[in-house]
Structure formats: structure tokens, C-alpha cells
Amino acid sequence: MTTVEQIRQTSATHEARRLIWLRVWIVITLALALNYIGWRWAASINWSAWWIAVPLVLAETYSLIDLTLFSITIWRSRQRSSGPPPVPDATVDVFITTYNEPVELVLNTASAAVRIRYPHQTWILDDGDRPALREGAARLGVGYLTRGEHWHGKPRHAKAGNLNNALLNTSGEYILVLDADMVPEPEILDQTLGYFADDKVALVQTPQHFNNVPASDPLGSQAPLFYGPIQEGKDGWGAAFFCGSNAVLRREALMDLGISGYVESTLRNVRARLKEARSLVLKALRKNKAAAPQSALHATREAIDQALSDLGSGEPVAEVTYRLNNRLRELSAGVVGDDLSQLSADLDALGFDQAAFNLDSAEVIARLSESDVSPLNAIEAVTRTLQAADVGRSEEAQAVLPMATISVTEDMATAMRLHARGWKSVYHNQNLAEGLAPEGLPAALTQRLRWAQGTVQVLLRENPLLQRGLNWPQRLMYFATMWSYLSGFATVVYLAAPVLFLTAHVLPVNSYAGPFFWRFIPFMIANQLLFIFASRRLPTWRGQQYTLALFPVWITACWTAAANVWFGRPLSFAVTPKEKTHTEATPWTLIGWQLFAGAALVVSIIVGAIWLIFGNAEPIGTLINLAWVTFDLISLSVLIGAVKYRGYQAAEEE
Amino acid sequence: MTGFPIEPVGSDLSVIRVEGRLNMVTAPHLRDTVAAAVKAGQSRLVLDLRETSFMDSSGLGALIGSLKATREAGGDLRIAGAGEQVLMVLQLSNMDRILKPYPNPETAFAD
Numbered sequence: 001m002t003t004v005e006q007i008r009q010t011s012a013t014h015e016a017r018r019l020i021w022l023r024v025w026i027v028i029t030l031a032l033a034l035n036y037i038g039w040r041w042a043a044s045i046n047w048s049a050w051w052i053a054v055p056l057v058l059a060e061t062y063s064l065i066d067l068t069l070f071s072i073t074i075w076r077s078r079q080r081s082s083g084p085p086p087v088p089d090a091t092v093d094v095f096i097t098t099y100n101e102p103v104e105l106v107l108n109t110a111s112a113a114v115r116i117r118y119p120h121q122t123w124i125l126d127d128g129d130r131p132a133l134r135e136g137a138a139r140l141g142v143g144y145l146t147r148g149e150h151w152h153g154k155p156r157h158a159k160a161g162n163l164n165n166a167l168l169n170t171s172g173e174y175i176l177v178l179d180a181d182m183v184p185e186p187e188i189l190d191q192t193l194g195y196f197a198d199d200k201v202a203l204v205q206t207p208q209h210f211n212n213v214p215a216s217d218p219l220g221s222q223a224p225l226f227y228g229p230i231q232e233g234k235d236g237w238g239a240a241f242f243c244g245s246n247a248v249l250r251r252e253a254l255m256d257l258g259i260s261g262y263v264e265s266t267l268r269n270v271r272a273r274l275k276e277a278r279s280l281v282l283k284a285l286r287k288n289k290a291a292a293p294q295s296a297l298h299a300t301r302e303a304i305d306q307a308l309s310d311l312g313s314g315e316p317v318a319e320v321t322y323r324l325n326n327r328l329r330e331l332s333a334g335v336v337g338d339d340l341s342q343l344s345a346d347l348d349a350l351g352f353d354q355a356a357f358n359l360d361s362a363e364v365i366a367r368l369s370e371s372d373v374s375p376l377n378a379i380e381a382v383t384r385t386l387q388a389a390d391v392g393r394s395e396e397a398q399a400v401l402p403m404a405t406i407s408v409t410e411d412m413a414t415a416m417r418l419h420a421r422g423w424k425s426v427y428h429n430q431n432l433a434e435g436l437a438p439e440g441l442p443a444a445l446t447q448r449l450r451w452a453q454g455t456v457q458v459l460l461r462e463n464p465l466l467q468r469g470l471n472w473p474q475r476l477m478y479f480a481t482m483w484s485y486l487s488g489f490a491t492v493v494y495l496a497a498p499v500l501f502l503t504a505h506v507l508p509v510n511s512y513a514g515p516f517f518w519r520f521i522p523f524m525i526a527n528q529l530l531f532i533f534a535s536r537r538l539p540t541w542r543g544q545q546y547t548l549a550l551f552p553v554w555i556t557a558c559w560t561a562a563a564n565v566w567f568g569r570p571l572s573f574a575v576t577p578k579e580k581t582h583t584e585a586t587p588w589t590l591i592g593w594q595l596f597a598g599a600a601l602v603v604s605i606i607v608g609a610i611w612l613i614f615g616n617a618e619p620i621g622t623l624i625n626l627a628w629v630t631f632d633l634i635s636l637s638v639l640i641g642a643v644k645y646r647g648y649q650a651a652e653e654e
Numbered sequence: 655m656t657g658f659p660i661e662p663v664g665s666d667l668s669v670i671r672v673e674g675r676l677n678m679v680t681a682p683h684l685r686d687t688v689a690a691a692v693k694a695g696q697s698r699l700v701l702d703l704r705e706t707s708f709m710d711s712s713g714l715g716a717l718i719g720s721l722k723a724t725r726e727a728g729g730d731l732r733i734a735g736a737g738e739q740v741l742m743v744l745q746l747s748n749m750d751r752i753l754k755p756y757p758n759p760e761t762a763f764a765d
Contacts, residue, residue, distance in 0.1 A: 284679075296678065335678060339711040340747075346715075346722040352752060367746055368711045373739075375678040375710045 015079055022533055026071045029530045032523040037064050039519050044509045053508040056497050059490035066487070067527065069480035072473075074229045074534045076236030083204075083428055084194030092120035092189060092248075093172035097162055098180035099127040105436075106180045107136045113178065114140060118189035121172060127162045145169055147397075154397035159244070160410035163403045167254060175254075179245040181436040182208070188432040192248045195426045202253030202423035203415060205231070206246045206430060210437035212648040217539070218641045219444040220546040221437030224538035231427045239477035240427035242415035245435070253423045257414065258402035260421060270317050271308065278304045296335050300376065303327040332369040332376045339375070340365065406461045408571060409454025416462065416478055420469030439647035441639075442587055445553060448546075452485045452557030453564075453571050460565040487547055488554030495551075495597050495632055498625040502608030505617075512621030548635040552593040591639050598636050601629045657687040660696075666729070667698045669759050673705045676713035676740075684713075688720040688731075697729025700762045704735035709743050717753060732762035
């Protein structure tokens with residue numbers, strides 16, 4: 001046995017032992033949590049102040065579910081050792097996606113991509129269509145792709161559209177996706193391609209790490225908890241996420257998604273429009289009592305019903321719509337024939353010679369039945385029915401869309417669909433590319449807002465709990481991430497409750513004395529320790545602060561995403577700026593809500609302290625709430641450093 | 655509302671403005687309007703087709719039906735101002751040889 005293997009084995013045993021202890025601690029923590037929340041619901045709600053008592057117990061329940069989902073995630077935290085040797089002779093395309101990043105930055109990433117050791121073809125996917133970048137790509141000898149003419153006037157779908165366009169213009173079996181600023185290591189493919197020896201693996205994701213972030217990480221850019229225990233946990237349950245960059249994908253899997261998506265969307269589209277047409281025909285029948293069109297309308301309705309039932313029994317869409325079109329043409333010819341024979345009778349009565357007009361000629365009937373002059377056009381519904389035969393997805397630039405376009409976070413939506421179709425994913429926890437984080441609060445806030453909006457979009461459009469094809473752990477892994485983005489509402493309650501207690505003596509619980517204390521404190525300690533154990537001494541405090549401090553961002557994300565999904569309102573989609581923006585003014589207005597909350601917290605501390613010293617405030621309750629307010633303030637304080645942060649200077653670090 | 659607007663121009667002459675589509679749904683409206691006019695003693699009618707955007711075989715049937723109704727009452731029916739699509743349907747069925755398309759309502763009963 002070689003030394004390397006020995007070390008690997010020892011660390012594996014160590015890891016297995018650590019996981020056992022972690023699980024024991026999870027069980028203890030959840031037991032204490034249940035003990036606390038059960039008592040909260042059963043015996044502690046102060047109904048006389050229900051307007052804050054109920055929101056508070058709901059907020060706490062929300063947090064407890066969040067903790068449970070986190071516990072489930074890390075239960076199977078899976079640390080993979082170095083990957084298997086790369087599959088031989090694979091063809092690989094490296095995609096560098098860009099929209100408005102500086103040309104030099106993109107070319108720097110591209111030249112690093114050229115130096116990747118495993119044989120590959122590098123491409124710059126320029127959605128900005130910039131001549132300077134085209135020239136730069138030619139100089140480096142890398143491919144350059146932009147959207148073609150056929151994208152004119154069609155939805156562009158941002159980064160997802162950019163990738164989809166490139167997928168149809170390239171041919172490598174595997175695709176490494178890199179954001180414009182993500183500079184890859186030469187061994188990135190050697191470390192990741194090996195996993196694809198398993199035919200069902202569609203995705204290998206590696207961490208996203210940023211090298212322009214000081215150790216203090218004022219903007220909370222690094223996500224050690226997510227790119228550590230959380231992704232490892234999702235991986236353990238077979239649901240490692242795709243995070244948009246630094247990931248290798250199997251083309252076959254993406255095409256499988258694109259094609260199955262095309263079939264589903266066409267079926268859905270045709271069915272929806274047939275149903276719409278049917279209800280319009282029924283409406284026309286109700287409104288129109290005239291004898292002539294009634295029979296034609298009934299026959300049209302029957303034809304549509306037949307088409308719907310054929311679709312239901314699994315007949316091919318093209319067959320069904322073709323038959324429906326023929327049937328409608330027949331009906332149309334019938335009406336024309338009736339009209340013309342009535343017309344002949346009238347002419348007879350008028351004494352005209354029939355022979356001169358050849359009204360019963362098949363040619364005249366056929367011509368008068370064609371779709372442009374068909375009597376069935378009288379009912380708009382029928383025209384729609386004819387259009388429902390659209391199987392070419394004419395509203396999109398591409399009929400086949402491999403990357404999901406239902407969300408601005410196309411990565412999460414795509415991975416979920418891959419998993420639902422039975423593909424597997426891998427999280428390989430080794431930094432193999434270094435990127436640039438936003439260098440200022442405005443850009444950081446835009447980025448977080450976009451992630452949150454995209455996540456909520458996926459939740460509302462394709463709720464993971466309802467996705468057939470996903471197993472239950474996978475459903476929960478997706479749901480866990482979405483659930484965590486709803487925290488803004490709970491935070492508002494956590495900020496308001498102690499302020500109300502300290503300043504106005506509004507008591508959301510029956511008592512802050514003994515019973516509360518002995519249930520809450522052990523749970524809280526166990527909870528904090530769980531985070532420490534789970535994170536393996538990685539710095540996760542920044543992340544916790546931001547989860548609380550960005551509550552207005554999370555709330556905005558929820559309502560804008562809901563308005564987008566339900567009412568079609570635009571998200572005001574913004575691309576995260578990667579350039580340094582040296583604005584002199586401190587953007588205090590961006591954190592107005594937090595400043596307001598901070599001021600209220602400070603006032604409540606002063607008032608609470610005065611009551612404690614001079615009044616007859618309940619000491620335990622006051623002290624608990626003062627501690628609570630202090631925790632809120634320390635969390636919010638992260639924004640003071642953030643709002644003043646003016647970008648990364650490497651020299652400061654040394 | 656069923657029926658098309660009708661306007662008397664003189665003692666026994668009226669103009670019916672056929673607006674929009676003259677099709678399976680609206681053709682009965684034209685028949686009703688003409689029948690009512692004939693009943694009221696107005697049997698010389700001009701169909702003003704300048705604002706008719708579309709006509710199908712049912713519309714064509716209504717034109718001939720209206721012609722029949724006016725003739726039986728001793729009057730006549732003329733059509734005026736037909737657009738491209740309406741003319742196409744008339745020509746296709748040779749009906750332009752029965753109903754002469756006049757350029758405008760003023761000239762329709764000039765004789």
C-alpha cells in the first residue's frame with residue numbers, strides 16, 4: 001500500500017467517523033427544536049397580542065423547517081476524493097459566456113482556457129456581439145459565436161439563450177461552462193471528466209471561488225457553506241446542483257432535455273389551444289341562435305373533442321392536428337355546398353339559367369372552402385384551432401431549448417430537469433477556477449436579487465415537490481434551497497418582536513421566564529454548535545449575517561418573481577457588473593430599510609435599558625430581548641462595512 | 655344588435671351599409687335587414703360594400719337571397735363599392751355576371 005493510499009484511507013475513516021458524530025448531533029438538535037416549537041404552539045402563544053404572537057410562532061416554525069431541511073442535506077454529506085482518471089479520447093467544448101464584461105477580462109479567461117491540458121476546443125460566446133472581442137478571439141485562435149439572424153424578434157433568454165445557441169453550433173461530447181471572469185486551472189478537465197465514465201452522469205460541478213475578495217469578505221461573496229457541506233450533502237442525496245459556471249456537462253443529456261422539452265411544450269401548447277378553441281365555439285353556440293351556423297359549430301366542437309381525446313390516448317400530435325385540419329376543411333366544404341345550393345335555388349326562382357354559372361363545380365366549392373375564405377372563419381375559434389396545429393414552436397428562435405428558460409437562474413432549473421429525467425450529477429469539491437466577485441454593494445445586491453428571483457421563479461413554475469421523476473430526497477434538496485430564500489418575511493418578525501417588547505411591553509409569548517428559558521436556550525446552543533460542526537471550521541458567520549441583513553432583497557425577490565410568474569411582469573433583469581465601479585458617494589439609500597430597522601433596534605435598547613433600571617420591567621424577558629436585539633444589530637452591522645467597501649486591493653492583504 | 659344600418663334616399667330607394675365581415679354569422683343579419691325593408695315597402699335597395707372587409711359563400715348566398723327578395727316584391731338590389739376580396743368571391747362564382755358591382759352607391763341606380 002502506498003503512502004498516498006494510506007493517507008486517503010485514514011482520511012476516509014476519519015470522515016466516516018465525523019459523519020456519525022454529526023448525525024448524532026443532528027438528532028439531538030432536532031429533538032431539542034421539536035421540544036421547543038411544540039411547547040411554543042401548545043402552551044406559549046399570548047393570544048391577547050395575537051397580531052405579533054402568531055407571526056412570531058410562524059416565523060419560528062419557518063426557521064425550524066429550514067433547520068430540518070439543512071439537517072437532511074448534511075446528513076449524507078459526501079466528500080469525494082480526487083476524481084477517477086479522465087475518459088480517453090473525449091471531445092470537449094469550452095464555453096466562455098459573456099455579455100458586457102471588458103474585452104481584456106474575457107480574453108484573459110480565454111487564454112487560460114486554451115492552456116487547459118486535456119484536448120478541447122475553446123469558444124467565446126459573445127452576447128454583446130463586439131468586434132474587438134471577435135478580433136481578440138481570432139488572435140488567440142479560439143472560436144467565436146454570436147446569435148444568428150433567426151434570433152431577431154424572438155425571446156433571447158439571456159445566458160440560457162446564449163448557451164443554447166452555442167450548443168446547436170458546436171459538437172463536443174462534453175461542455176465546460178465558464179463565466180467570463182472564471183479563469184480555469186490547466187487540470188480542470190483532467191479532474192472532472194473521469195466521472196463521465198458512468199453513462200448516466202450528466203453534470204460535474206466544481207466550486208466557484210473568487211480571488212478578489214479580502215479575508216474579511218465584506219460583501220459575503222464566498223459561499224463556503226454552500227460550496228462545502230450543502231453541495232456535498234445534495235451530492236450525497238443524488239442532487240448536486242448546477243451553478244452556471246465551472247461545471248462540465250454531457251451534451252447528450254442536454255439534448256435529451258431539449259428534445260423532451262420540445263415534445264412536452266408542443267403537446268401542452270396544442271392541447272391548451274384546442275381547449276381554448278373549444279370554449280370559444282361553445283360561447284359562439286350560446287350567443288348565436290341563428291340556424292345556419294349551428295350545425296357547423298356543433299360539428300366543429302365534435303371535431304375538436306375528437307382531437308383532444310386522440311391526443312389524450314397518446315396519438316402523435318402531427319397526426320391529430322392533420323386530421324383535425326382535414327375535418328374542418330370538410331365541414332367548411334359542407335357549409336359552402338349548402339350555401340351554393342340555396343343560391344342555385346334562388347337563381348332558379350329568379351329565372352336565371354343555372355348552366356351558365358357551374359355553381360356545383362368541385363373547384364368552386366374547394367376554392368371557397370380554403371382557409372382564407374372558409375365560412376368557418378366566422379368563428380374566430382376555428383381560425384385558432386387551425387393555428388393550434390403549430391408544431392414548429394414558432395414563438396422561439398430555436399425549437400429545441402436544452403437549457404431551461406423558465407427562470408433567470410437557468411442553471412438550477414436545468415439541473416432539476418436533468419435529475420427528473422434520471423440523469424446523475426456530481427459535486428467535485430476542488431477549486432479549479434478562480435473568478436471575480438462583484439466589487440461593491442450595488443453590484444452584490446443586484447446579483448443576490450437575481451439569484452433569489454430566479455430561485456423563486458423555479459419554485460412557482462416547477463415546484464420540485466410536484467416533479468415526477470425526482471425521488472423524494474431530490475425534491476427536498478431543491479425545495480430546501482427555495483425555502484431558504486423565503487427568510488425575509490421571518491426576519492421582519494424577528495426584528496419587530498423584540499422592539500415591540502422593549503418599547504411597548506407587547507409580549508408575544510406568555511412568559512419569558514423559566515419554561516421558555518429552559519426550552520429555548522439548549523435548542524439555541526445545539527443549533528449554533530451544529531453549524532460549527534457542519535461547516536468544518538469554514539467561515540460561515542458572514543453568510544449568516546447576510547441572510548438576516550438582506551431581508552429587503554429577499555422580500556423584493558419573492559414579490560417580483562410572483563408578479564412575473566403570475567402576471568407576466570418583467571423582473572427588471574440586470575446583468576451583474578464585474579468591473580470596478582469607483583463611485584465616490586456612499587450608496588446609503590440602497591440599505592434604507594436596514595438603517596430604519598437598525599435605528600429602531602438602537603432606540604429599543606435605550607428604552608429597554610431605562611425600563612430595566614428605573615421601571616419594573618421583567619428582568620429575564622428584558623435581558624433575553626436585549627440579547628436578541630444585539631444579535632440583530634450585529635448581523636445588520638455587516639452592511640456598514642459593505643456600503644463603504646470600495647473594491648479589492650491586493651496590497652492591503654499583505 | 656342584429657341587422658345592418660339602413661338609410662332611405664328618396665321615396666322607395668334605400669342604402670344598406672354592410673360593415674365588417676359578411677360571413678356565416680352575419681349573413682342572416684343581412685337577410686333580416688332586407689326582409690324588413692321589403693316588408694316596409696322599400697324594395698329598391700343598394701348594398702354599400704365599401705366597408706365590407708370580408709365575404710364568404712354564406713355572404714354570397716345572402717346577396718342572391720336579397721336579390722330574390724327584392725325582385726319578388728317588384729324592386730331590385732344593386733351592390734356598390736365592393737373591395738378586392740369581395741370582388742374575388744363574386745368572380746370566382748361568376749356571380750358578377752348576375753350582380754353588377756357598381757363603383758359607388760350614388761351611381762348604382764343611376765339608370
